[in-house]
Amino acid sequence: MALSKVINRLLELPLFQGISTADLSEIAGHTRFGFTKLSAGKTIVSEGEQCDALRFVTDGTFTATVRADDGSYMLTEELEAPRVLQPERLFGMTQRYSRDFTAQTQCNMLTISKTQVVQLTEKYEVFRINLLNIITTQTQRQERQPLRQQPTQIREKIMRFVTDRSIYPTGRKTLNVKMEVLARLIGESRQNVSDELHRMEEDGVIELRRGIISMMPYKEYRHL
DSSP: OOHHHHHHHHHTSGGGTTOOHHHHHHHHHHSOEEEEEEOTTOEEEOTTOBOOEEEEEEESEEEEEEEOTTSSEEEEEEEESSEEOOGGGGSSSOOBOSSEEEESSOEEEEEEEHHHHHHHHHHOHHHHHHHHHHHHHHHHHHHHGGGSOOOOSHHHHHHHHHHHTOSSSSSOEEEEEOHHHHHHHHTOOHHHHHHHHHHHHHTTSEEEETTEEEEOOOGGGGGO
16 A cells, blocks of 8 residues: 555544654554455454454444343444454453454454554554553543443433443444343333333334344433
8 A cells, every 4th residue: 555545544543643744654654554355244353352453444334242241132333434443452451352343334444463553652652642542531431330320210221231331322233132131131120121112112212123122323322
């Protein structure tokens, strides 16, 4: 890929925001980037796969799927590029992906090996700060979750259950779960949950199929 195209691609990514043009040119010219294209339906990375590089989806839409440890439910959310996939998994105690990522449309990928990431953090302060900001922001959000006021209405409990398990609070999400399992997990009766889900469907908030709840991409989820 031409140097100018690499620089333009890097400018779209949060990790490279604020880096000078001269430094970007140096990075683009001396860093080994991997560029790939994935067609719709192709796996980007799988849960449990070793996180040995920073992987960026630079173009396209894709899904992220997480499963309960006991297999009782599965949540899939739709995400849009540009986005880096679980950068917090590159270091720390568990250096493996915790979700399946799958291309929904054709996706362009940019990959930087762990060795190259370490070199970039050592040499470029802005890159190091950007990486720390991404990881610490996620940590702070997770720390706040148990401290938020707990919802009392069934609808809010259902939506909070989904957003707490999502990477991003907005966007279309699909929850594969049995009605009685969801009721148990949010502390409500199966009948009350069933009634509320049907009201949500009537209001256009969700679509229901057997064992599947599809939530529409409403901005209101952000505030739950």
